[in-house]
Amino acid sequence: MRRWSWWLFTGSLILRLVSIAASLLWYDEAFTALISGLPLPRMLAAISGDVHPPLWYAIEWTISHTIGPSTFALRVPAALFGAGSTVLLYHLVKNMTGETEGRWASGLMAIMPGQLYYSQEARMYSLLTFLVLLGANAIRDHKWLRAGLSLVLILFTQNLGALYAATLGGWALWESRGRAFKPLALIGLAYLPQAAIAAKQFQTVGRGFWVPPSGNFGGALYYLFFTTFFVRMPEYLQLHAIALALILTFVALFALRGKLRQLSPLIVIGFGPALLLYLISLVWKPVMLDRALLPSGAAITGLWGIGLSMLPKWGKIRTAAVAIPMFLAILVTYYIDPTHQRQTSDPMVEIINAEWQPGDVVYHTHLTSLISFDWYMPDRPAYILPESGDLAQSLSEPTKQAMGISAREYLPQTLRFMGYRRLWLIYGSTVVSSDLELKSQELFIETYPVVKQWAIFHNKLETIKLYLLELTPGVVNELPEIVPGRSHVTLPGESLAAESRR
């Protein structure tokens, strides 16, 4: 038993460390890296204005200030929590059903692409999975203090973790016939200081968030695919992978139909939070964030493993005939397909670094690219369009101030008066680009002579280009009129520009 746990942890960790630093940090990770590099008080100020609680950032802050903020170092904690999660699933399933089922479930989780991906990402989702499984084991073992601690840490990890805390808390009360209430409530008091901040963060989400409406019930089922097989595969395989995820779920529930009560914790963790999130999305705001359901993906994987282990021989052969070739294709493309890696800005970074001259400046019309470039090129001067949209990030003013973004909101004409002569415009038309951003970048290209341009990325939803513009004395006067009601905006650089003209 111990030997299996050891091999499972080691094998899982190796699978997660292979290629862990193959791609650069993408926006969310770059944001994590930047704020975990700040002094502690500024970091706390920045995250209180963001939409996430502080536990993951505290871990990354410790890494940044001890080992150093490399891509590898920032992603390693996720790999450790991911590998640890497979061992926790093994113990949970073994104690509920048996050794063989535990090995099937945990072995499957060790190689599940969705779990691999988030164990290679400098974000909090593998930690969330780890804590949910830790809490589930504690409740199963009737260790109420450990369970309470897990639930509080879940709340300090991801605000949507409240769904798991509620689910696990309900199970604990049911399992203990109410006796767990006192220890859970006492430990729960530790969350009170964060509760007020979380309430403010939910208000921020309520004002605008990038998650689109779920629409029909398919939106509630999509996570069954996303948190298991994941999307890092050619598009033509995705429909079949979705079908396979649904088929395996049906087959597992059918094979386990006599044991549903015994396996109710896995079923509740696997389906409960997703259903709750879908209902919240219908009645409040769209918040169906599939990656926050990664712990449910672990429970679903557990159900698949147990179900498959309990199928008769003929059932195993037929399921394997459908599942193994597709699964192998998905796993292979996960590691080797370069076209489906994290979307990063590395090509632009290479071009800018190669052609950089004194008097150059990088200009962003969107927070996404500014955050990424601040991480990639911390020594290059970079500025951003004032009041660029924040639908994608919900970066509040306190967060921008703590990260030093507010002080860099200038129009290009101001940059000329600051002594810059060439402007690297990061042109992006993405799903979260605002009207202001789209129109202003077109206006900049019309106003200033284009020295060079590069097409970086294009698909049905997004276009990314890079322009090198000459900062002539042209002035973009129309900008405040682009969006009605924006003419009142006072730009920080305007007084400086006026002085320079005199």
Add this chain to the structure above:
Amino acid sequence: MGDFPNFVIFTNAIAARNAIVLYMAATSGGILIGLMAMNRVAGDRAWLKHLIWTIGIGVYYASLVMVVIYWFSHPEIS
């Protein structure tokens, strides 16, 4: 969502995807239930059970091949 014009396209794409997921759930679930019902009807006739499940798995792979062929013969959708 007038201030974020591309977000409307994104929202429509997600709605279309979710409709496909629902369709896949209904059809794959329906086919599985159909196969299991036929399996029960086949009783002790092992050759018939083999035939039923072979056809089921064949349908899955045939659809996979069709999608791949369609994908590569229509570059505009990729």
